[in-house]
Amino acid sequence: MLQALFDNNEHWASGKLADDPDYFSRLSALQHPEFLWIGCSDSRVPANVITGLEPGEVFVHRNVANLVHRGDLNLLSVLEFAVESLCVKHIIVCGHYGCGGVRAAMDGCRHGVIDHWLQPIRDVSEANADALDLVPDLEARHRRLCELSVQSQVENLARTPIIQSAWRRGAPLRIHGWIYALDDGRLRDLNCSRHG
């Protein structure tokens, strides 16, 4: 079963070399991506595949439900490197409809450690309770919460010292909130972009 992955890899690598003999030597020399992607770990939302970006074109951080916890050393390390060393131009926080993390935050059940991780989604849900209560259909409410959470993560990112200092020194850096639909494969811009 695992051998198939090595076979796929051999097929991919030799195909790349056939198209461009310098492909790997060029790529191994440096990376200069213009995008940082912060997305969900969900296997159905692979950043490079759905955006058509090649290796070297997008720096990627993924976690359950694409959250920006301000004390998350993993995310902050990725963010600092992307902003200060790679000088990315765009940071994309991409959520997706049908997100299991958002569902788990909504269902009122105890799941374990993940409940602590998902707390920011419950906070967003509580902060928007009046508007969410007006959405009669549970699935539509889930979709709305997926969108609201992405917007909230964009705000969280914008308030980090890393982003604030990048904007203070005039870095041409924009943060965007997008959402992906599993059922049609389309990305949508939530129009909550921020810049310095």
Ligand code: CO
């Ligand atoms: Co998800």
